[in-house]
Amino acid sequence: MMVLGFTGGALGGHLGGWRHRDSFPTTSMQLQCMIEMAQIAERGGIDMMFLADGNGVRQMDKPALFAANSPSDRPAVFEPVTLFAAVAQHTSRIGLVATATTSYEEPFTIARKFASLDHLSGGRAGWNLVTTQYVEDSKNFGRDEHFGREDRYERARESLDVVRSLWDSWATDAFLQDKSTGRYLDPARVRLTNHRGKHFAVKGPLNVARTPQGQPVVFMAGQSDAGKELAAYGGEGLFGTASNKAEAQAEYADIKGRMKKYGRPPDALRILPASACSWDAPRRRPMRCSRSCSP
Amino acid sequence: MMNIIAIPNLVGGHLGGWRHKDAFAKPVMNLEAFIEMTEIAERGKLDAVFLADGNGVRDMDRPALFAANHPSARPAFFEPTTLLSAVSMIAKRIGVVATATSTYDEPWMVARRFASMDHISKGRAGWNLVTASNAGDALNFGRAEHMGREDRYARAQEFYEVVAKLWDSWADDAFPQDKQTGQYLDPARVRPIDHRGIHFSVKGPLNISPTPQGRPVVFMAGQSGPGMELAARYADALFGAGTTKQDCIAAYADIKGRMARYGRAPDSLKILPGVSTFVGRTAAEAEELYEELQSLISPPLGVHYLSKMLVHDLEGLPLDGPLPDDLAPETLGGSSLRRYIIDFARRDNLTIRQIYERTLPALGGPVFKGSAAQVADEMEDWWRSRAADGFTIMAPVQPRGLREFVDLVVPELQRRGIFRKEYETTTLRGHLGLSDAPSQWHPEQAAGERGAA
Numbered sequence: 001m002m003v004l005g006f007t008g009g010a011l012g013g014h015l016g017g018w019r020h021r022d023s024f025p026t027t028s029m030q031l032q033c034m035i036e037m038a039q040i041a042e043r044g045g046i047d048m049m050f051l052a053d054g055n056g057v058r059q060m061d062k063p064a065l066f067a068a069n070s071p072s073d074r075p076a077v078f079e080p081v082t083l084f085a086a087v088a089q090h091t092s093r094i095g096l097v098a099t100a101t102t103s104y105e106e107p108f109t110i111a112r113k114f115a116s117l118d119h120l121s122g123g124r125a126g127w128n129l130v131t132t133q134y135v136e137d138s139k140n141f142g143r144d145e146h147f148g149r150e151d152r153y154e155r156a157r158e159s160l161d162v163v164r165s166l167w168d169s170w171a172t173d174a175f176l177q178d179k180s181t182g183r184y185l186d187p188a189r190v191r192l193t194n195h196r197g198k199h200f201a202v203k204g205p206l207n208v209a210r211t212p213q214g215q216p217v218v219f220m221a222g223q224s225d226a227g228k229e230l231a232a233y234g235g236e237g238l239f240g241t242a243s244n245k246a247e248a249q250a251e252y253a254d255i256k257g258r259m260k261k262y263g264r265p266p267d268a269l270r271i272l273p274a275s276a277c278s279w280d281a282p283r284r285r286p287m288r289c290s291r292s293c294s295p
Numbered sequence: 296m297m298n299i300i301a302i303p304n305l306v307g308g309h310l311g312g313w314r315h316k317d318a319f320a321k322p323v324m325n326l327e328a329f330i331e332m333t334e335i336a337e338r339g340k341l342d343a344v345f346l347a348d349g350n351g352v353r354d355m356d357r358p359a360l361f362a363a364n365h366p367s368a369r370p371a372f373f374e375p376t377t378l379l380s381a382v383s384m385i386a387k388r389i390g391v392v393a394t395a396t397s398t399y400d401e402p403w404m405v406a407r408r409f410a411s412m413d414h415i416s417k418g419r420a421g422w423n424l425v426t427a428s429n430a431g432d433a434l435n436f437g438r439a440e441h442m443g444r445e446d447r448y449a450r451a452q453e454f455y456e457v458v459a460k461l462w463d464s465w466a467d468d469a470f471p472q473d474k475q476t477g478q479y480l481d482p483a484r485v486r487p488i489d490h491r492g493i494h495f496s497v498k499g500p501l502n503i504s505p506t507p508q509g510r511p512v513v514f515m516a517g518q519s520g521p522g523m524e525l526a527a528r529y530a531d532a533l534f535g536a537g538t539t540k541q542d543c544i545a546a547y548a549d550i551k552g553r554m555a556r557y558g559r560a561p562d563s564l565k566i567l568p569g570v571s572t573f574v575g576r577t578a579a580e581a582e583e584l585y586e587e588l589q590s591l592i593s594p595p596l597g598v599h600y601l602s603k604m605l606v607h608d609l610e611g612l613p614l615d616g617p618l619p620d621d622l623a624p625e626t627l628g629g630s631s632l633r634r635y636i637i638d639f640a641r642r643d644n645l646t647i648r649q650i651y652e653r654t655l656p657a658l659g660g661p662v663f664k665g666s667a668a669q670v671a672d673e674m675e676d677w678w679r680s681r682a683a684d685g686f687t688i689m690a691p692v693q694p695r696g697l698r699e700f701v702d703l704v705v706p707e708l709q710r711r712g713i714f715r716k717e718y719e720t721t722t723l724r725g726h727l728g729l730s731d732a733p734s735q736w737h738p739e740q741a742a743g744e745r746g747a748a
Binding site for chain 1: 306311313314315316318320321322323324326349350351352355358361362363364369370371372373374376377378380381383384385399400401403404407408410411412414415431434435436437438439464465470472474477478479480481482485487495496497498499500501502503504591596
């Protein structure tokens with residue numbers, strides 16, 4: 001079966017999208033818009049809703065572009081994991097894939113919030129692992145300069161290992177909750193991570209029980225060589241960047257070919273090239289927005 | 296009006312609470328149970344539900360206590376801002392307060408999560424700022440040792456200041472989203488924060504527009520000296536205090552007295568001491584519950600528990616003898632609670648058994664036990680005596696404890712005219728009777744006038 005995801009930016013994917021008459025009347029911090037899009041996609045049987053993310057306000061040095069707001073700027077958006085925790089209560093089937101960066105977040109914190117989302121959504125959480133492309137974000141985390149690419153990917157791989165180990169802290173049957181014996185948990189069914197690496201030292205275990213999926217699904221983007229290598233090493237979903245079919249085929253073969261050396265079958269990673277869709281639909285009604293979405 | 300918030304801890308507030316016949320059968324990662332608790336609290340028109348938190352699994356070095364699970368251990372629970380964002384979709388009026396530490400998190404990330412939660416809940420979010428008192432949590436964040444108390448509080452103060460500035464990045468009218476002109480936002484209505492301090496340097500602005508409350512309500516515990524000072528300066532609400540009415544009256548006067556030097560009115564900080572309630576239709580019924588719970592704890596488990604609370608191993612010492620003399624006055628990671636237990640134990644000449652028996656029901660905090668009228672009497676007395684602006688309710692067994700509080704005590708308080716019968720506001724700030732947060736974008740208006748406009 002084909003896998004379909006969609007990016008849930010309420011603004012649309014075109015620079016002028018938000019100005020179109022059929023777009024949402026307002027989109028800034030409109031929870032109802034996000035819920036509505038998730039429900040439309042769920043109605044269509046789409047696999048997942050995906051939210052890109054960043055940790056900074058961009059383009060402030062270019063006031064005209066800043067004021068016009070391009071789709072990837074996101075000057076004011078929800079923190080994606082809290083947002084999906086809320087959206088999960090209004091949907092029941094669709095996957096929810098949020099972005100978090102290994103450059104500025106601790107593996108313990110990442111492991112915890114995605115495990116929590118997996119529980120809150122009944123097993124529908126995904127983590128889009130990014131290393132942060134936008135250099136200015138570093139200034140919100142006490143660094144004058146962003147990490148170099150090498151550093152970023154090395155750090156990302158170590159973070160991924162730690163996060164996965166934390167997700168695997170508890171056995172499924174660790175929590176006995178036996179009122180008669182007074183044994184709430186079985187100390188033999190949990191193990192420490194005890195990681196001491198170059199970038200992180202994390203003892204564990206995670207303070208969240210094993211999640212419905214066992215582990216949330218890990219997505220990546222993988223444009224650069226280092227990114228492709230990391231995806232081959234540990235990604236389960238990949239947002240491809242090819243702009244035509246031939247490029248997509250080459251990218252597909254390249255990444256799937258790299259997986260063997262990590263002992264992974266090609267099928268363990270799904271590749272989903274991003275594509276903007278437009279089609280002729282003359283009688284289509286404008287997208288309607290419910291009342292609470294209006295200004 | 297009195298303010299009341301509830302701690303909807305699914306295992307209850309008593310060490311034996313989860314074992315009681317009326318407790319939830321399976322509390323671990325149980326979203327349904329948590330929603331049920333929040334809905335009970337909302338039915339009682341309480342101001343908020345409040346989630347304590349930590350970033351580590353505790354007591355693995357004490358397998359018997361670890362296996363038995365005490366109320367503040369939380370070996371497996373939801374991350375609180377995600378949980379409360381989800382729950383706010385179902386419970387639509389009550390405030391939602393989550394804990395986050397200033398010691399192992401980044402101000403940017405905390406500002407963002409709580410601003411997001413405030414938007415999601417439409418103005419009902421609160422942040423309980425803690426410095427993390429559990430030393431073991433450090434090992435999950437690349438540190439061999441927990442930060443000392445002085446460092447933690449200095450960092451907490453700067454952390455708060457950065458978060459508050461980030462929350463105030465944008466003006467209310469910064470996003471015209473005008474389809475005609477193509478102006479989505481107004482670049483003149485946002486400013487970087489350009490913070491460069493000792494612990495943090497953060498450029499800003501935050502990538503979230505102003506939240507419904509301007510800034511989420513900030514809670515603190517404030518039991519230690521530096522904690523009280525920080526609370527007097529910045530907190531909107533405080534839930535620590537003391538065990539006896541006299542302690543709480545003294546702490547109330549102390550903290551409110553410190554506020555003037557920061558230019559704050561005493562009423563802009565609500566003091567809500569934590570109390571454990573054992574409520575019955577009669578006093579005898581409440582007493583019966585109390586005894587049932589105490590009987591679920593074996594002496595060895597009681598000693599383990601007290602050893603943990605005091606960061607000192609008491610095993611092998613006579614149960615009916617006093618605490619050893621060599622207890623260190625302060626320990627790294629020792630909480631205010633530890634100091635407090637040692638104080639009351641020495642003051643009242645208690646034996647080890649007596650200390651853990653007194654600590655079990657409420658971590659040594661005050662216990663209000665009896666019929667609804669008796670519990671309401673005590674609450675009213677404390678409130679009128681300026682020992683408290685309200686209370687943080689912990690119940691020993693859930694959901695029974697919260698349900699009995701809401702069904703029996705709340706109507707009694709309402710009948711006396713000291714607690715609301717219906718929600719009168721839509722935000723947590725409103726429920727608590729706090730004025731709007733000050734903003735750089737409204738320099739002409741003092742705090743409190745903006746909401747009235």
